[in-house]
């Protein structure tokens with residue numbers, strides 16, 4: 035079997051770092067070798083000459099697991115940077131207009147292709163995305179992922195009220211379309227389906243019941259929705275579901291919370307809600323660039339961690355302002371600074387790799403440079419721009435290099451990307467390859 039060896043400095047996490055000195059939480063090889071065969075990693079260790087394999091030398095760059103983005107909207111790729119006050123105005127003015135374009139033949143395919151190019155350009159090898167309410171947007175999303183051999187999760191957004199008619203499904207059609215799409219895409223290639231009621235405001239109780247039925251019928255699928263992002267959203271949700279104790283309680287009442295449930299934002303949670311997330315194993319997904327852009331609030335990572343809530347990290351394109359997980363880490367760091375909390379660079383890069391893999395219950399599949407995992411990898415260049423190269427001259431430790439990457443880095447720091455063992459960034463067409 036053909037083997038490829040990537041040579042470079044290799045970093046991969048074993049567990050969540052408990053501070054800068056927690057050397058047991060990661061593996062690091064200064065002159066490392068990642069051996070790949072049939073799309074998987076078959077060995078990692080110190081480099082040794084081997085003339086039976088193809089060797090690709092990435093020194094002095096850093097080889098890490100590809101980044102994982104836990105929450106974004108591929109159908110919002112063309113509306114990033116839309117000027118609005120806050121969430122509900124932004125949804126009505128831009129989002130619900132933009133998503134209607136996905137009823138048009140050809141549009142979803144074109145945007146899906148551009149979306150995956152952008153993920154790859156930024157070193158993201160797996161993600162969980164919302165499609166629009168149109169089944170064809172889901173077909174385009176998974177078909178393009180299959181073409182690129184990427185592990186991607188996602189689903190048709192279900193929404194049957196408080197949105198333009200052209201975007202609304204019904205409880206029954208949302209259920210029927212989701213069933214058809216799960217049967218078509220879940221487990222096909224590397225595709226994984228996420229049952230996606232948009233949020234309490236745009237789903238009637240009947241649609242929540244339909245979602246509950248889907249979760250019962252397809253427990254292997256993810257569930258994704260939005261939770262507690264913004265004050266006006268919370269108060270409207272409570273008006274619409276007056277029988278529930280709080281926002282989290284709405285999803286709890288419909289049996290939607292469990293270890294495969296991904297709750298975008300989860301910012302303004304009360305004590306009971308935090309306890310419920312911890313007890314059910316549902317994941318709170320931190321979306322820093324979006325939360326800053328829409329003025330939604332400051333995620334309380336420390337409080338959730340101490341309560342035992344699982345946490346993910348995401349861009350939330352197009353409320354989020356960058357496809358880059360490096361930019362996302364930088365903004366996440368600043369959000370936590372405003373909360374008086376510290377996120378050290380090892381914990382940051384853990385979150386974007388193994389942390390998110392664990393939040394998706396995919397440890398052993400992605401998120402680590404370890405034998406048996408898919409060879410989904412990113413090659414990072416901490417001297418990619420003149421300002422970075424200048425700062426790199428004074429860097430003396432791995433932690434400092436990581437912090438430099440997250441503070442100054444973006445797509446230009448992504449020297450190469452591998453998806454299932456194949457070069458993915460340098461093989462992008464046109465403009466995309468010009469920085470690699």
Ligand code: GUN
Nearest residue numbers: 107129232233260324353
């Ligand atoms: N809540 C419901 N839909 C959305 C969305 O598309 N983006 C964000 N940020 N929040 C939402």
Ligand code: ZN
Nearest residue numbers: 107260298350
């Ligand atoms: Zn979202």
